[in-house]
Amino acid sequence: MYFSKKVLEQSPALKKKWEDEVKKTVARRSDQKERWSTVSDLEIKRIYGPEDIKDMDFERDVGYPGQFPYLRGNQVTGYRGQSWTFRMFAGMGSAKDTNERWHMLLKQGQTGLSTAFDFPTLMGYDTGDPHARGECGKCGVAIDTLEDFLQLVDKIPLDKITTSMTINPPASILWAMYCAAADIQGVPLTKIGGTIQNDMLKEFIAQKTFMCPPGPSVKLVSDTVEFGTKYVPKWNTISISGYHIREAGSTAVQELAFTLRDGIEYVDDVIKRKGLDVDSFAPRLSFFFNSHIDFFEEICKMRAARRIWSTVMRDRFKAKDPRSWWMRFHTQTAGCSLTAQQPYNNVVRTAVEALAAVLGGTQSLHTNSLDEVWCLPTEHAVEIALRTQQIIAEETGTANTIDPLAGSYFVESLTNEMEEKAWEYIEKIDAMGGMVAAIERGFPQMEISDAAYKYQRQLDAGEKVMVGVNKYATEEADEIPVLDIDDRVENEQMERLEAVRRKRDSKAVKRSLDDIKNACKKGENVMPHCIEAVKNLASLQEICDVYREVYGEYRDPAMY
Amino acid sequence: MGERKLRIMVAKPGLDGHDRGARVLARCFRDAGFEVIYTGCHQTPEQIAASAIQEDVDVVGLSCLSGAHRYLFPRVVELLKEQKAEDITVIGGGVIPDQDFQMLYDAGIKEIFTPGASLDSIVEWINTHIKLS
Amino acid sequence: MTKTDKIRKGDVRTATRLIRNIENNIPEARSTIRTLFPFTGKARVIGLTGPPGAGKSTLIDSLIALYRDRDKKVGALLVDPTSPFTGGAILGDRIRLQRHAEDPDVFVRSLATRGALGGLSKAAGDAVHVMDAMGKDVILVETVGTGQQEVEIMNHVHTVIVVIVPGMGDSIQAIKAGILEVADVFVINKAEREGADKLYQELMAMLNMVDSFPGGWRPPVIRVGNLFDKEIFEKNIAELSNSIDAHYRNLVENDLLGDRVRRKVTAELNEALQFSILAPILEKLIAEGEFDTLVDKLLKKETDPYTCAEEVAKKYLRKQPLKGVAG
Incomplete structure (x- = not known):
């Protein structure tokens, strides 16, 4: 029991008295609206009290940081021991442009790097392919071969700086480039650290950056997990991501449930396919959440996530190492909460969202820049966003104490409620035969589509508010400077690729591509062959074409 | 009998897969009584133009969030023109900065809807500007 | 050039607009159909029907690829339901056929049911005539096999393929309810799934109860595996097309x-x-x-x-x- 007998005896009478007062007051002056709900449309009560959390068991459900079920955080010292990592996502134009932006961010106090790739790279096409026209360098950096990659990490000490790479279908290839670059810098694989996103399931569910069908896609993910476990022990090989699920319009509960169910699917596959012991790789799994505008809902989501994952790992997978029970996660504030109108308001939104992520106990944080609705952020906008994190960390006192909202009737109750609803989804997907099966049926896709459409309708009806968009809108537009990626980047990049093609040993390229093909056909791990191929200057698309040939190409199913 | 229905294609050119807006719009257009042909993500301008012609749509709605609209949108219009289908109205939406508007209008994009445009305003624009054939 | 001439030359814009005018019941469209009528009757028309999510579009996509390999010109007519509440429709079957979008010898047209009194089947039948007159060698017609209207469309085809998948519970019921009589070929799609064998046996048992089939044609049951298991899938599709051909030969040989x-x-x-x-x-x-x-x-x-x-x-x-x- 969470409360003393005395509190639980006193509370009902006091609550009744308060409720009577509410009734009288509402009769005189009714509430501004009848129904109050989170941005995800989860209904919220006027007040929460001891009754709402009376069934909680302190040891079982709450406890202290560093203790099962890790509701209050993994680290016993909280942010006092180590602040969260300030990790700003950056990438645009050519490898050289991005490298310059990275050096600027490091100079300003950023502690980790994070790479955005352009769409052709993300989808496994080289610059110049017909699919890639007009896209080069637009949404991130263009990488075709190891030569580009070496320029990207030029003068970045790979043994000291950790790097996160947002890359999915060709994750094995970009990671192979990173490993090859470390080798060339003389840094052993055991010393490099970082993250590849490498979460294909959420691509089928939400972001639609896909290449091969779900089955082989998960196989490639498991290859990287196995390679990392054996040879690159400090690397996080999957960043199981809810961010994109949320951006696609899901509710907070859906983000929580689908992300964790994706995690279960990966763990299952690695155990079954690779025969690895769960504790040998689970500690390197990391997660990535969205921090949306509904303050408490986000905090509760993150707290619930830690509790669910620790339970899953201990009870479902029988993991014994406490580090396997930890859910470590990166957070990004919600791009979809930002508005094109009155863009300076975005600074405030991002600050509130960042604060929620910190109160939810994130290990790493990206804060969006005010201009991200329009374009890749300008340097000035990135600086404000980074400063926002620094203000929260070093001025507000938020980091002084661990999980400061624990014990709040509301926060604990909402945490419990979201956890329960997430379990319902997880069990439903289990019953369908797992996430790959659920995706084939279009289940998560349709759930998200429904939620997105409902929210848009609520916005249009004024039931939900976006300041500056459907309320307090102004006529004159705020002018903000936007970053323009020159269309010339594409031509220059094509020339670079041509130059590499001319100088490389084409027999060696062919041989290493054949090796990858054989590995794919035999179900062997592709990673060592990928490293060999990129060193021989095989291009990203050449390797992806092998994957496409052997595994087939996934096409967007008809679900809307 | 003999009711005429507006046919509209919702298409995502280019490699970006952020189809939240496209999917929401497809549903919205259905609820507005239109017949919506949805092509899914990752379409080339060539696929979109050919499909629009085969499906005899009145409007093509393009959605792009990757910044590649300056190439992709005009290319769709150009291909329709080449195939003598310039009567098909092309509109666009997504992450499109103000400074690109004129260039897109000049290229033959009839209207551009940016984030924050209400669904009703888009439906209203179509109902006002498209004469049913 | 008259509309009829244009359509006979394969002009897509004229053909697709004529189909729209048929849907809209424009009287003039009927007279164009009349003039086209003498030029129809050459195409092989194949219908696919089955519950939503059975994978019909994927089969059509593969059949198109197969017929294109044989250098046949192909038309595809995809029928999707109109929302009874709003009168609108999302016609999304095309998504799976987009790799053929630029092939000038493939013409894909989506059609909404519109819920008009008997009108759908007529519009679909006329659309088949239009594609036939365009010179398409093979015309594939897809409907969601749920209502009487959709089943009626199957009157316009030579070979009816009924597609079912395991794990949808009511598949067999749906067949009993009316599609059985029209089925010439059965496909158990996604046959790698649990329950496929049971479905196969049920179907066989049901066919065993029929005393005699017209022309002695007992509908074969083809199992089609996972699309992404390329080798098996392609083999299954070839088997399906062989059955389609065999059925047509049977029609011819038995004067049916x-x-x-x-x-x-x-x-x-x-x-x-x-x-x-x-x-x-x-x-x-x-x-x-x-x-x-x-x-x-x-x-x-x-x-x-x-x-x-x-x-x-x-x-x-x-x-x-x-x-x-x-x-």
């Missing part, structure tokens, strides 16, 4: 093609009669409020449906010029 065509023409006549006679009367009755009056009378038991029908027939069928009312 005539029966099939007769079935088609009967359906067309039926629909034309409904469209030209019943539909305009109903429309008039509804527009003038007489329909509701009759319903009220029926509710009060002042009359019965047969008397109503006779009265309506007396009132309308004697008057001469019905033609054109529907326009």
Whole structure:
């Protein structure tokens, strides 16, 4: 029991008295609206009290940081021991442009790097392919071969700086480039650290950056997990991501449930396919959440996530190492909460969202820049966003104490409620035969589509508010400077690729591509062959074409 | 009998897969009584133009969030023109900065809807500007 | 050049607009169809029907690829339901066929059911004529096999493929309810899934209970595996196309093609009669409020449906010029 007998005896009478007062007051002056709900449309009560959390068991459900079920955080010292990592996502134009932006961010106090790739790279096409026209360098950096990659990490000490790479279908290839670059810098694989996103399931569910069908896609993910476990022990090989699920319009509960169910699917596959012991790789799994505008809902989501994952790992997978029970996660504030109108308001939104992520106990944080609705952020906008994190960390006192909202009737109750609803989804997907099966049926896709459409309708009806968009809108537009990626980047990049093609040993390229093909056909791990191929200057698309040939190409199913 | 229905294609050119807006719009257009042909993500301008012609749509709605609209949108219009289908109205939406508007209008994009445009305003624009054939 | 000439030359814009005018019941479209009629009857028409999510579009996509390899010109007609609440429709089957979008010898057209009285089947039948006149060698017609209307469309084809998948519970029921009689080939799609064997056995048991099949053609049951298991899938698709060909040969050899065509023409006549006679009367009755009056009378038991029908027939069928009312 969470409360003393005395509190639980006193509370009902006091609550009744308060409720009577509410009734009288509402009769005189009714509430501004009848129904109050989170941005995800989860209904919220006027007040929460001891009754709402009376069934909680302190040891079982709450406890202290560093203790099962890790509701209050993994680290016993909280942010006092180590602040969260300030990790700003950056990438645009050519490898050289991005490298310059990275050096600027490091100079300003950023502690980790994070790479955005352009769409052709993300989808496994080289610059110049017909699919890639007009896209080069637009949404991130263009990488075709190891030569580009070496320029990207030029003068970045790979043994000291950790790097996160947002890359999915060709994750094995970009990671192979990173490993090859470390080798060339003389840094052993055991010393490099970082993250590849490498979460294909959420691509089928939400972001639609896909290449091969779900089955082989998960196989490639498991290859990287196995390679990392054996040879690159400090690397996080999957960043199981809810961010994109949320951006696609899901509710907070859906983000929580689908992300964790994706995690279960990966763990299952690695155990079954690779025969690895769960504790040998689970500690390197990391997660990535969205921090949306509904303050408490986000905090509760993150707290619930830690509790669910620790339970899953201990009870479902029988993991014994406490580090396997930890859910470590990166957070990004919600791009979809930002508005094109009155863009300076975005600074405030991002600050509130960042604060929620910190109160939810994130290990790493990206804060969006005010201009991200329009374009890749300008340097000035990135600086404000980074400063926002620094203000929260070093001025507000938020980091002084661990999980400061624990014990709040509301926060604990909402945490419990979201956890329960997430379990319902997880069990439903289990019953369908797992996430790959659920995706084939279009289940998560349709759930998200429904939620997105409902929210848009609520916005249009004024039931939900976006300041500056459907309320307090102004006529004159705020002018903000936007970053323009020159269309010339594409031509220059094509020339670079041509130059590499001319100088490389084409027999060696062919041989290493054949090796990858054989590995794919035999179900062997592709990673060592990928490293060999990129060193021989095989291009990203050449390797992806092998994957496409052997595994087939996934096409967007008809679900809307 | 003999009711005429507006046919509209919702298409995502280019490699970006952020189809939240496209999917929401497809549903919205259905609820507005239109017949919506949805092509899914990752379409080339060539696929979109050919499909629009085969499906005899009145409007093509393009959605792009990757910044590649300056190439992709005009290319769709150009291909329709080449195939003598310039009567098909092309509109666009997504992450499109103000400074690109004129260039897109000049290229033959009839209207551009940016984030924050209400669904009703888009439906209203179509109902006002498209004469049913 | 007349519209007919243009369509015969394969002009997509003219053809697709004609299909729209048929859907919209533009009277002029009917006369164009009349002039096209002599140039139809050459294409092989194959129908696919089955519950939503059975994977029909994926099969069509593969069949298109297979026929294109044989250098056949292909038309595909995809029918999706209209929302009864809003009158709109999302026609999304095309998504799976987009790799053929730029192939000039493939013409894909989506059609919404619109819920009109018998109109859908007529529009679909006419659309098949249009594609036929365009010179398509093979025409694939896809419907969601749930309602009477969708089943009626299958009257317009030579070979009906009924697609079912394991794990959808009511598949067999749906077949019993009416599709069985029209099925020439069964496909158990996604046959790698649990329950596929059971479904196969159930289907076999059901076919075993039939005493005799016309022309001795017992519908084969083809199992099609996971699309992404490329080798097996392609083998299965080849098997399916062989069955389609075998069925057509059977029609020819047993002189059943005539029966099939007769079935088609009967359906067309039926629909034309409904469209030209019943539909305009109903429309008039509804527009003038007489329909509701009759319903009220029926509710009060002042009359019965047969008397109503006779009265309506007396009132309308004697008057001469019905033609054109529907326009």
